Amino acid sequence: MAKVKTGITLFSLGTPYLKGELDLEGVIRTAAEMGAEGYEIVASQMIPSYPYVADQFVAFVEKCKEKYGIGPICYSANMDRGMLRDRDLTEDEMVARAITDIVSANKLGCTVMREQFLLSPNGLARIAPVAEAYNVKVGIEIHNPETPNTQPILDYIKVIEETGSKYIGFIPDFGCFATKPNKPYWDRALAAGASEEVLNKMAQLRYDNVPQDEAMGIMIPEMQKCPVLFSTLSSMYGFVQFRKSCTEELEGLKRIMPYCFEMHGKFHYIDENLKEASIPYEEIIPVIADSDFEGYIVFEFEDEGGYPAVEQTSRHVAMVKKLLAACEK
Secondary structure: OOEEEEEEEHHHHHHHHHOOOOOHHHHHHHHHHOOOOOEEEEHHHHOOOOOOOOHHHHHHHHHHHHHHOOOEEEEEOOOOOOOOOOOOOOHHHHHHHHHHHHHHHHHHOOOEEEEOOOOOHHHHHHHHHHHHHOOOEEEEEEOOOOOOOOHHHHHHHHHHHHHOOOOEEEEEEHHHHOOOOOHHHHHHHHHOOOOHHHHHHHHHHHHOOOOHHHHHHHHHHHHHHOOHHHHHHHHHOOOOOOOOOOHHHHHHHHHHHHHEOEEEEEEOOEOOOOOEOOOOHHHHHHHHHOOOOEEEEEEEEOOOOOOOHHHHHHHHHHHHHHHHHHHHO
């Protein structure tokens, strides 16, 4: 049986933070009030000296931990491969940045670091000894449209298994298990004049695995009448893909569970009945609960629909805890 703790990525409260409604201490306080047992800090968003961590910032984090009872459990790194104007970073440069992030994560007391898939499988293998030396487990985020079964992730699995390192693995994002269209994108299209009939037709093309170019061709007449449909359909083939069933993807999750250091509980909209509009948490949580996973499910609100961040995140906390409790019966 899994030993799951519930945390939050401070990215979930990014909108009130960026609007100045909450400062960083207010974000941490609010996270604690919602029941989070720890938090993932988005380093490039909330650490003034990123990619380095100043002693003053460590002192601030420790002070907040004393006041509110929670501290950072995961350091969310940013692999900005395109940071230079004239070229992409080389693998050596990306490895160096990852090592800097590992050192910073350790300084903040984090034993898990979220890394992005822009770091190649070979690059991940190269940082494994450093991760072990600093006691920081580095997880590649599995983010939609990738799933535990897609080739890029299989390439990481091969490297992880070849190295035998316990310090490199994954952080699955639940968005890769979506089985319904993204509600914020759907609602945005409706507000711009699209009809449910047309949106359902587009969704069916995605369900039927019609290639994107072919789907675009089919929908050209409707997109000419309502231009917002272009981005709506594009999104269905991009970072908010969905499928009829996530059974195969969950089987893939079972396979990689020994290599998972944390879970990203992605959500876009939780209704008043504590149900996510497109991601089947009622199927995902039992898989995790029935495993030997020991770590955090970190709530991650993707604020795209303008819904209240605190209300949505509070609902998500309640939903996941309810599902976990049901698995224990």
